[in-house]
Amino acid sequence: MLKFFKLTTLVIVIASGAGCASMVDGGPTVVHINSEPAGAKVSVFDREDKPVYTQTTPASLSLQRSHGYFAGERYKVVFEAPGYYPATRYIDSQINGWYLGNIFFGGVIGLLVVDPMTGAMYTLSPNELNCNLVPSTVAMSPEELKAAELKANPPKALKSTQVQNNSLKK
Amino acid sequence: MKQSIQLSALLILSLLLTGCSSLSPVKNEIPLVKGGLDIKPTNTNDTKLVIFNDSSVVGFGIDGTGRINVKLNDKGVAQLNIGRYTQVIVPKGKYQVDLEHLDMFHFTSQHQIELVKPESFLMIYATPTSNKAELLSTLPQDFEQKYRPVE
Numbered sequence: 001m002l003k004f005f006k007l008t009t010l011v012i013v014i015a016s017g018a019g020c021a022s023m024v025d026g027g028p029t030v031v032h033i034n035s036e037p038a039g040a041k042v043s044v045f046d047r048e049d050k051p052v053y054t055q056t057t058p059a060s061l062s063l064q065r066s067h068g069y070f071a072g073e074r075y076k077v078v079f080e081a082p083g084y085y086p087a088t089r090y091i092d093s094q095i096n097g098w099y100l101g102n103i104f105f106g107g108v109i110g111l112l113v114v115d116p117m118t119g120a121m122y123t124l125s126p127n128e129l130n131c132n133l134v135p136s137t138v139a140m141s142p143e144e145l146k147a148a149e150l151k152a153n154p155p156k157a158l159k160s161t162q163v164q165n166n167s168l169k170k
Numbered sequence: 171m172k173q174s175i176q177l178s179a180l181l182i183l184s185l186l187l188t189g190c191s192s193l194s195p196v197k198n199e200i201p202l203v204k205g206g207l208d209i210k211p212t213n214t215n216d217t218k219l220v221i222f223n224d225s226s227v228v229g230f231g232i233d234g235t236g237r238i239n240v241k242l243n244d245k246g247v248a249q250l251n252i253g254r255y256t257q258v259i260v261p262k263g264k265y266q267v268d269l270e271h272l273d274m275f276h277f278t279s280q281h282q283i284e285l286v287k288p289e290s291f292l293m294i295y296a297t298p299t300s301n302k303a304e305l306l307s308t309l310p311q312d313f314e315q316k317y318r319p320v321e
Contacts, residue, residue, distance in 0.1 A: 019228050019229075023228055023229035023298065024229070024298055025298075026226030026229055028310060030293070030304045044296060052311060053308060053311075055307050055308060058307075059307040060305060060306050060309040061306065061308065062304075062306055080224035099312075110180075114228055118226070118228055135263075142193060161244060
């Protein structure tokens with residue numbers, strides 16, 4: 001009887017604790033893709049460059065987080081619109097914070113089997129992708145286009161620094 | 171020692187089994203569309219809404235707590251188990267989606283959606299403390315391999 005209870009406890013603890021991230025934050029991730037102007041064609045390719053989706057912006061897509069066992073996914077997102085230069089962005093997988101929860105709850109099975117197999121060990125970043133397209137009215141060299149894209153899409157950190165600087169000037 | 175093992179087994183079992191009492195299916199009040207996913211609404215003012223349950227099998231499939239009752243504007247649609255979908259044709263416009271799943275507690279949630287396109291896709295899933303609903307632009311990859319229509 002004692003043996004049975006020990007075994008039951010062990011099985012239940014393993015089953016209930018297996019895959020902390022899969023239990024708390026499993027499944028695919030929804031990524032929202034926007035562009036300025038709206039209505040641009042957006043093509044999403046996986047890390048093997050296979051087309052996954054072709055939609056028009058704004059789009060909300062369900063994307064897998066992993067590309068196999070212990071392999072995070074990486075998506076290439078290409079924006080195209082008439083009268084604008086095409087633009088490319090990337091969505092990368094990062095380690096999910098809940099995956100580290102396996103250290104306390106879930107153990108080796110969660111760390112090495114469940115979460116890596118379900119893909120829940122990863123999250124996708126960014127989960128909201130905004131792209132301001134550069135008009136192709138003026139011919140630009142690749143360097144000029146890069147600078148124009150950066151101007152149209154300033155990095156978030158840069159934006160907040162600029163705001164801080166402006167408020168300091170006042 | 172023997173007593174503590176018995177007690178912990180009982181405690182864990184009782185915690186797990188609280189989710190095993192099944193959720194009563196919601197009464198269907200909106201006609202479900204039978205047939206394939208290629209069916210389109212005939213009226214341009216209508217939209218076809220595909221609702222599918224994408225709850226985690228690991229978290230909610232083992233003990234059957236991933237079943238979700240779905241209501242649209244207070245009218246029952248269906249109870250969807252994990253990996254099941256249903257489709258309804260409704261007029262375009264704003265809707266309130268009520269979701270309910272039974273785990274250790276009854277988890278209910280309300281979501282506002284606006285249906286503007288001829289086809290809309292609503293992904294619903296259970297979370298450890300609530301439910302979530304996400305309106306997608308298109309169905310996920312390999313949808314027909316992964317999901318089956320509700321019976």
